[in-house]
Amino acid sequence: MMLKLNIQRFADDPELQDIMVYDEAHYFGDSTGATITLGGVITELTESSNPTESEKQYIHQKSVTVKVTGFNNEFPITMDMVKGDAVYEDFYDIWFKRKVGQDAQRDHYIVNLWQPVTGSENTYQARKITQTVSITEANGDPGEQKQLSGSLKGGDFVYGTFNVSTKTFTPTV
Numbered sequence: 034m035m036l037k038l039n040i041q042r043f044a045d046d047p048e049l050q051d052i053m054v055y056d057e058a059h060y061f062g063d064s065t066g067a068t069i070t071l072g073g074v075i076t077e078l079t080e081s082s083n084p085t086e087s088e089k090q091y092i093h094q095k096s097v098t099v100k101v102t103g104f105n106n107e108f109p110i111t112m113d114m115v116k117g118d119a120v121y122e123d124f125y126d127i128w129f130k131r132k133v134g135q136d137a138q139r140d141h142y143i144v145n146l147w148q149p150v151t152g153s154e155n156t157y158q159a160r161k162i163t164q165t166v167s168i169t170e171a172n173g174d175p176g177e178q179k180q181l182s183g184s185l186k187g188g189d190f191v192y193g194t195f196n197v198s199t200k201t202f203t204p205t206v
Contacts, residue, residue: 052147056145056146056147057143057144057146058071058143058144058146059142059143059144060141060142060195060200061123061139061141062139062142063123063139064139066140069140069142069202070119070120071120072120073118073119073120073121074112074113074115074120074121075110075112075120076111076113076180077109077110077111078108078109078110078111079108080106081107081108081109082104082106083105083106083107084101084103084104084105085102085103085104085105086099086100086102087100088100105186105187106164106188106189106190107184107185107187108141108164108186109182109183110181110182110184110185111180111181112124113178113179113180114171114179114180114181123139124166124168125171125181127168128166128171128181137165138163138164138165138166139163139166139185140161140162140163141162141163141164141188142159142161142202143159143161143162144159144195144197145157145158145159146197153194153196155196155197156194156195156196156197157194157195157197158192158194159192159194159195160190160191160192160193161190161191161193161202161204162188162189162191163188164185164186165186165187166183167183167184167185168181169182169183170182191204192204192205193205
């Protein structure tokens, strides 16, 4: 399966390229970790690093010095409720059964389709993060499709590559 990347080129500088939302693919592992599926019915997914900071001001300074000491990774998510979509079914099951702990954790693969790996077909730069699926509500207006919303929270990134044909993540050594 060869993905074609639609990149808008700037007329005055052919080296500049717009990166579109669809140029970043999000795959998710299921509860067994055996099956990895592209997030198909997600309508909104925003990456927030939420840096934690330490502030200090010494007597000889006019301004505070700020240091980033860590991150509280969070991905607010909204998805349509579509029976048969594997990611929706899995996230709905977590919400419906009010799963906690490891039962609510999923591997999340973020694949940069604009960064192909040289010499490797269908392989791109990627990150893997194990996150807690925290669905907070199932909502919708009368006559409209229902949606799930919440956040994917926590975790540290593992950097590597992802082959979209085999759905295989390989950590960078």
